[in-house]
Amino acid sequence: MIASNCAEKISRKAHSASKAALGRYLAAGLGATGLATADCEAGIVNLNIASLGTTAQDLTGINGGVVGDTPKTVQNITGSASSFLVYNSVNPNIYLGFGPGSNVAFLASSALDNASPTNLSNGTFVGTTAPSGSAWTTYRNPVLFQFYEYTATNFGPGSYIGFRVQDGGNYNYGYFNVTWDSTQSQFQILSGAYESTPNTAIAVPEPATVALAGIGALALGVGAIRRSRRGRKAAAEGAVAEAL
Numbered sequence: 001m002i003a004s005n006c007a008e009k010i011s012r013k014a015h016s017a018s019k020a021a022l023g024r025y026l027a028a029g030l031g032a033t034g035l036a037t038a039d040c041e042a043g044i045v046n047l048n049i050a051s052l053g054t055t056a057q058d059l060t061g062i063n064g065g066v067v068g069d070t071p072k073t074v075q076n077i078t079g080s081a082s083s084f085l086v087y088n089s090v091n092p093n094i095y096l097g098f099g100p101g102s103n104v105a106f107l108a109s110s111a112l113d114n115a116s117p118t119n120l121s122n123g124t125f126v127g128t129t130a131p132s133g134s135a136w137t138t139y140r141n142p143v144l145f146q147f148y149e150y151t152a153t154n155f156g157p158g159s160y161i162g163f164r165v166q167d168g169g170n171y172n173y174g175y176f177n178v179t180w181d182s183t184q185s186q187f188q189i190l191s192g193a194y195e196s197t198p199n200t201a202i203a204v205p206e207p208a209t210v211a212l213a214g215i216g217a218l219a220l221g222v223g224a225i226r227r228s229r230r231g232r233k234a235a236a237e238g239a240v241a242e243a244l
Contacts, residue, residue, distance in 0.1 A: 044202060047174070047192035052077065059189045063088035063096060071099060077174070078194055080167040087144070096185060097144035106143040107162035111135040116152040117143045117161040117178075120204045126162035126173045127201030136164065145180045145187050155180035155187070160204045170198035
């Protein structure tokens, strides 16, 4: 329902733009990226994963920067009383991924213990309703890339996992951009973001699509500006010729 409302907002905003406004966006080189800035996207907060929480966490290293078998606690993701663990453990059990915490859940293959995180497709909405084939974990259940003999399928560049943070009766939804190499048994957290407006879905980015759209729109914008200049120049030359 939230995803649908967000899509409807984007649709309404796009349809309400007049042709003249579209021309101005293209001429400015904003194109689709400018039109797609809807109200439901206004609350997106990018996370500084190098210093996430109340103390320096630095999650940017291999396996979340965890050295040895001591898990790292990540606190206060959205400013609320929340936490989760990052695991890089091989003794006595293999735990590679995210673990029990407070008020934090992840999208996974199952809501049960030791499920693998869901690899979200670009453009997927992270919200109340879990995408097909996934479920919101119950709190304190590990979400692992590797557990004993089990190993999740590789997560290449541009892979995302979803999370939510509960604050009372509300939820803030977000994602982490991650990689997972099953051959090396290594994962990495590259970036993250969340929607600061409670109970509002957030869409997983489409970096390649956005980049191509932006480049294409910029090219169209440059062409529009040049055509406009040529038109003004021709009109001015015509006016001068008539005056003579």
